[in-house]
Amino acid sequence: EVQLVESGGGLIQPGGSLSLSCAASGFTFSSQAMSWVRQAPGKGLEWVSTISDTGADTHYPDSVMGRFTISRDNSRDTLYLQMNSPRAEDTAVYYCAILRWSDRIMDVWGKGTTVTVST
């Protein structure tokens, strides 16, 4: 069974740092691009970042560029999101998802991990 399990969420102070993980299983992780998508409380979905299958290419929206870093360890089948200098507006449920590049679709999603940025 294809599965994605996020972890690492919690309470973080503005200006701190936090690292999220996404453990993948049931598919060849090293062959798939991966994405992070977030959802603020009561709000819609926002794409956060994408990384290619090898990790050589990464993409971010302006809202997190320079503060967040997506990475992956294909030997451990794990995706990461390093969050630096978080702001209150980064409070959200963070989902990881498989991005099937040929169709540009996110077809498998994890259940998400909650990040709260607050003093």
Add this chain to the structure above:
Amino acid sequence: DIVMTQTPLSSPVTLGQPASISCSSSQSLVHSDGNTYLSWLQQRPGQPPRLLIYKISKRFSGVPDRFGGSGAGTDFTLEISRVEAEDVGVYYCMQGTQYPHTFGQGTKLEIK
């Protein structure tokens, strides 16, 4: 950035009746490779999103055939032929043609 605009934002529907959600993009979603990377996702309460439709009209594996997609260029539609109780949730369109990938605001489908 490509802005995705959905209408309506809320849609009360009677069980067994059809429902339709529109999504328009601020610029054409036709990629230089000729494909249009417009997909639709469903998010049931308390659940992660689920892919329904991709490349405008292709139904994803396991999605009931009462869900259909249409459109071209900048205007797209998700149609549910006969709404069932399990269809309650929020529906999002998403474009993957250009970075940053962007979503519509979401349309809440509820039963009258």
